[in-house]
Amino acid sequence: MRNNGTVPHDANGRSNTSKKPRQPLLSKLATTIARNAINELDDGRAGRHLGVTHIKSTTATHRFAADVPGYPGWEWNVVLACARGSHWITVSELALVPGGTALKAPEWVPYQQRIQPGDLGPGDIMPAPIDDSRLTTDPDEAAIIQQHKASTSSNRPRMLSKTGLSQALQRWETGEHGPQSPYARQAAFTCVTCAFYLPLATTIDVGVCANEYSADGTIVAATYGCGAHSETPQPEPLGTTAEPFDDDKTIPIDI
Structure with missing residues (x-):
């Protein structure tokens, strides 16, 4: 049929074209309901509306900038719900969540x-x-040189x-004295040709600490x-773990 510019009507004279109703959860009313829910909480005002996410047939999340002291970059998220075929909007959840620029605690x-x-x-x-x-x-x-094992x-x-020795040598090679x-x-010369360079020997009671958390790479006296220390005992537990009671266990009773 050729389009002559007229709108088709049914037998009763009503137009056959109808505007698809907008989803209630995306309406201005929904935005107002979400904003009022935040303000009623009285934990900081709702700022500008940032949009709607997680849109489904019966739920949607409205996002607002958070005007809360100490929480820059955070935002309010309000989850709204509406049953199919209904226009009645309810508030399901409300939370203050970090946004993309929020200052957050470091990972544990x-x-x-x-x-x-x-x-x-x-x-x-x-x-x-x-x-x-x-x-x-x-x-x-062991990393100790073979001929000195018995004495040391x-x-x-x-x-x-x-x-352990390999890790220590790697730290020393790449450290401030490497x-x-x-x-x-x-430098024009290396330590190996210097008179002040004292190669370690087992005949003197000094050695190099190879513990990165202690005097790593430092000459220490044997005393x-x-x-x-490698033999520092593990700390005592703060308490003893009690055996859980089994409610379903059969308890024999002498009669």
Whole structure:
């Protein structure tokens, strides 16, 4: 049929075209309901409307800038609901959530990963982990030079492992006294030819600490000590764990 510019009507003379009703959850009324819910909470006013997200057939989330002291970049999220075929809007949830520019707390880091070199102080205790790869009880895996094992390791339950020595050498090589430091790169001579360079020997009671959390890379006297000793005992538990009571367990009764 050719379009002659007229609007088709049904038998009763009513237009056959109808405007599709807008979803109630996206209406101005829905925005007003969400804003009023925030203001009624009285925990900070709702700022400008930032949009609607998580739009579904029966729910939608309205976002507002948060005018809350101490929470820059945060926003209010209000979840609205409306049943199918209804125009009655209800508030399901309301929350203050961080936006893209919000200042948030850093990710939680386990305690054992927070310790950094230099944190150990006088009187502090830092037990080595039971499964510390830097230590070993196997003489064949020890980093001590073979000819000195008998004299230096007889009174040590655990010894520095090859892994521990490798890690220490890597730190020292790349540290402030390593060959790539600014001082070394501009020096004309290396320490090995210097009279002040004292190669370590087992005949003197000094040694180099290889614990990165203690006197790492520093000459220490054999009689020096700190709380990060390899044999520092593990801390005592704060309490004992009680056995949970089994409610379903059969209890024999003598009659």
